[in-house]
Amino acid sequence: MISAPQTPLPTSPDALRDLVLSLLQQQEEQEAERTRIIAQQQAAIALRDETIARLESTIAKLQRWRFGRRSEKLSPDQISLWEESLDTEIAAMESLLETVLEDSAAVTAGRAEGAAADAQTVTVPARPVRRHPGRMAIPAHLPRVEVRHDPKTCTCAQCGGPLETVGEEISEKLDYIPGRFQVIRHIRPKLACRPCGTIESPALPAQVIDKGLPTARLVAHVMTAKHVDHLPLYRQGTQYQRAGVPISRATLCSWLGQGEYWISLLAEACKMALLEGKILHADETPLPVLNPGSGKTDKAYLWVYRSQADAPHPVVVFDYAPDRKGIHAQHFLGDWQGILQTDDYGGYDALYRKEQIIEAGCWAHVRRHFYDVEQRGPSPVAQKALAWIVKLYAIEAEIKESLPDQKVAARQQRAGPLLEAFHAWLTETQMQVAPKSGIAKAMAYALNRWKALTLYLEEGQLSIDNNPVERALRGVAIGRKNFLFVGNDAGGERAASFYSIIETCKLNGVEPFAYLCDVLEKLPTWPNKRLHELLPWNWKKTALP
Numbered sequence: 001m002i003s004a005p006q007t008p009l010p011t012s013p014d015a016l017r018d019l020v021l022s023l024l025q026q027q028e029e030q031e032a033e034r035t036r037i038i039a040q041q042q043a044a045i046a047l048r049d050e051t052i053a054r055l056e057s058t059i060a061k062l063q064r065w066r067f068g069r070r071s072e073k074l075s076p077d078q079i080s081l082w083e084e085s086l087d088t089e090i091a092a093m094e095s096l097l098e099t100v101l102e103d104s105a106a107v108t109a110g111r112a113e114g115a116a117a118d119a120q121t122v123t124v125p126a127r128p129v130r131r132h133p134g135r136m137a138i139p140a141h142l143p144r145v146e147v148r149h150d151p152k153t154c155t156c157a158q159c160g161g162p163l164e165t166v167g168e169e170i171s172e173k174l175d176y177i178p179g180r181f182q183v184i185r186h187i188r189p190k191l192a193c194r195p196c197g198t199i200e201s202p203a204l205p206a207q208v209i210d211k212g213l214p215t216a217r218l219v220a221h222v223m224t225a226k227h228v229d230h231l232p233l234y235r236q237g238t239q240y241q242r243a244g245v246p247i248s249r250a251t252l253c254s255w256l257g258q259g260e261y262w263i264s265l266l267a268e269a270c271k272m273a274l275l276e277g278k279i280l281h282a283d284e285t286p287l288p289v290l291n292p293g294s295g296k297t298d299k300a301y302l303w304v305y306r307s308q309a310d311a312p313h314p315v316v317v318f319d320y321a322p323d324r325k326g327i328h329a330q331h332f333l334g335d336w337q338g339i340l341q342t343d344d345y346g347g348y349d350a351l352y353r354k355e356q357i358i359e360a361g362c363w364a365h366v367r368r369h370f371y372d373v374e375q376r377g378p379s380p381v382a383q384k385a386l387a388w389i390v391k392l393y394a395i396e397a398e399i400k401e402s403l404p405d406q407k408v409a410a411r412q413q414r415a416g417p418l419l420e421a422f423h424a425w426l427t428e429t430q431m432q433v434a435p436k437s438g439i440a441k442a443m444a445y446a447l448n449r450w451k452a453l454t455l456y457l458e459e460g461q462l463s464i465d466n467n468p469v470e471r472a473l474r475g476v477a478i479g480r481k482n483f484l485f486v487g488n489d490a491g492g493e494r495a496a497s498f499y500s501i502i503e504t505c506k507l508n509g510v511e512p513f514a515y516l517c518d519v520l521e522k523l524p525t526w527p528n529k530r531l532h533e534l535l536p537w538n539w540k541k542t543a544l545p
Helices: 013-067 076-108 216-227 233-242 249-274 327-333 346-352 363-376 380-398 404-430 438-448 467-471 474-483 489-507 512-525 528-534
Strands: 144-148 163-177 180-193 198-200 279-291 296-307 316-321 338-341 357-360
Touching: 163 216, 216 233, 216 249, 216 489, 216 512, 233 249, 249 296, 249 316, 249 489, 249 512, 249 528, 279 467, 279 489, 296 327, 296 467, 296 489, 316 327, 316 489, 327 346, 338 346, 346 357, 363 380, 363 438, 380 404, 380 438, 404 438, 489 512, 512 528
Parallel strands: 144 180, 279 338, 338 357
Antiparallel strands: 163 180, 180 198, 279 296, 296 316
C-alpha cells in the first residue's frame, strides 16, 4: 500500500502524475530489493542444506562400513586398524557437520531491516542430537594441577552492582606429560550480584577440542605417537591402559579427527610459502586407501614437494591424490614458475611442456639404472659408468658448503669436462651393446635426459639429484608398515597435512611434540593474519597471541 504523502498534494495534474510515478518507482525498487535479499538467503540455505545432506550421507556410509557386515578374510590386526580408521573419519565428519549446523543460524539472521512483513519465512532445521557413549571418568588417582581463573571485573555488567563469590565452576582436562598423566583443574569462581540476581563466571580459555576432555598437550601426544612414532591408536590405548588411564580407541579416534583440523590450517600456509621458491623437488609414493565394500585397499598416492636443499627455511608439503595422474601436479603447482627437479616419471611431462617450468634431472636415478645392471651380474660397462658418476658426486661433496656462485664456477670448471667426456663415451658405447639389453636402457635413460641432467652446472642452488625430497618420504614408508592404510580420501588429505608439518619441523630442527603442544594451545585464539608466525621456521615457544 502506498503511504500518504506528508506534504500537501499538488493541485496540478502533471505534478500529481509525477508524484504517483515517483511513489510507484520507489515501491518497485523496494520490492526488487526484498526479492534480491530473499533470493540470496534461499541460495545460502540451499547450499547449507546440500552440505548438511552430504555430510550426513558420508557419516551414514562410514557407520555402515563400521558396524555392518564385512569380509572375514582380514586378520584381527587388520580389522582393528580398519575400525580405527573408520572411527577417526566418523569423528572428523561429525565435527565438521556440527560446525556447519552451528553456523547455519547466521544464514537467516541476516535479513535486511525493512523487509516486507509477509516475506517468506525460512525455518532452520533442528540440530540433531548426537548420541555419545558418555564422557569417560578421569581416574581419581591421577595428580591434579589447579589453574585458577580470576574475574576481569567485580562489577555486575547488568546493573553495576558489586559481585560476590557464591561458589566455583570446576572443569577437569586430562593432560599428558611424557611418561605420566595428570589432571588440569580449571577453577573459576561463581560471582553473584545480589541487587539483580545475576550469576556469572570467568570464561574458560579456548580449547583445541571445545568441551572436550583432553588438553592440547594430550592431543599432540596422540598425533605424534601415530604419525611420528608410527604407533596405531589401538596400541596407544594399550599403553594408556597399563598407565591406569583406560581410554577407548573410539575416543582417541575422535580426538585425532578433530585435532587434525588445526593442522590443516598450518599445512595450507606451508604450501603458500613453498610456492614462493623458484626451485622445487617433487616425487610421489603409494598410500593404500580403504575400500570396505571389497574388503581390500586401493592404491592412492602422496605427492610430495620440497624446497631447494640449501633453502634457509626448508619446506615440505604433501598432497594427497586418489591416483598418479599428472593432472594432480598441475593442479598443485598452478601458475608457479621455476625449476622442478624430478625423476623420469611421465606424469610431469605436461608441466615441462609449459615454458614457465624448467626440468632438472636426477643423477641418483641415472646411477640406480647402472647399479641395477651391475647387481644382476658383472658388467664392465656399468662399472665404468658408475666410476664416472662417483667423480661427479665427489666434486659435490667438496663444494657442499660453498656459495651458489662458487658452486657454478667449480661445477663448470671441474664437472663440465667430465660430463662432456662421459656423454661422448655413452654415445659411442651405446652403438656397441644389444639394443634391448639392460645396459642399453640405462644409457638411453641418461642420454635422453642429458639437458635436464646438466642443468645443475648453470644453477648453483640446484642439487645434483632429487634425494632431498626422497628423504622426506621415509616417514611415510615406515608408517605404511604400521597402520597399513587410511580410511578414505578425506583421511588421506589429513594425513598429507600432518606429514607436511612433521617433516617441515624436522628439516628446521624443531622437535615435533613440543611444536604441536604449543601451536595447538594457541591456534583456537590465534589471529589468522599472524598464522605465519606459527610456521615451524618462525615458531617461538614464547610467542603470545
